[in-house]
Amino acid sequence: MKCPRCKEPETKVIDSRTIEDGFSIRRRRECSVCGYRFTTYEKMELDIVVIKKDGRREPYDRNKLLSGLKKAIHKRPVSEEVIRNFVKELELDLIQKGEIEVPSSYIGEKVMSALKEWDKVAYIRFASVYRDFKDPFEFVEQVEGLKREKGETD
Numbered sequence: 001m002k003c004p005r006c007k008e009p010e011t012k013v014i015d016s017r018t019i020e021d022g023f024s025i026r027r028r029r030e031c032s033v034c035g036y037r038f039t040t041y042e043k044m045e046l047d048i049v050v051i052k053k054d055g056r057r058e059p060y061d062r063n064k065l066l067s068g069l070k071k072a073i074h075k076r077p078v079s080e081e082v083i084r085n086f087v088k089e090l091e092l093d094l095i096q097k098g099e100i101e102v103p104s105s106y107i108g109e110k111v112m113s114a115l116k117e118w119d120k121v122a123y124i125r126f127a128s129v130y131r132d133f134k135d136p137f138e139f140v141e142q143v144e145g146l147k148r149e150k151g152e153t154d
């Protein structure tokens, strides 16, 4: 990163920390020639392609996933920090798998099982969108399935 004051290409990082969203790093830099200090931000983007159910491919979109999750947990006892951490973990998992393309169902199922643990209402909300229910019966089946599971554990 060039010094904005004297254009010297050599600047050193004097401090670096992860900022709230967990996906960005804030760096304090100092020019090795004029000593000017400035801040830069670096954001990690997951470079992966998602294969949709109909075979179409689109770039992985963190914001889309986060906004879907936020809708699901709206007014539910699940914090945004929990979902951000989840997305972070999911991305690390995808990076470690080293895949360039990943089926949307893989991500969808991971999200569904996480939501199921956090909050049943959030789970149903997300599932109703994700599974794209064609008729109300499918939705009822999903709810009944949860009731059965609950019955087993109670």
Ligand SMILES: [Zn+2]
Residues within 6 Å of the ligand: 003, 004, 005, 006, 007, 008, 031, 032, 033, 034, 035, 036
């Ligand atoms: Zn400088």
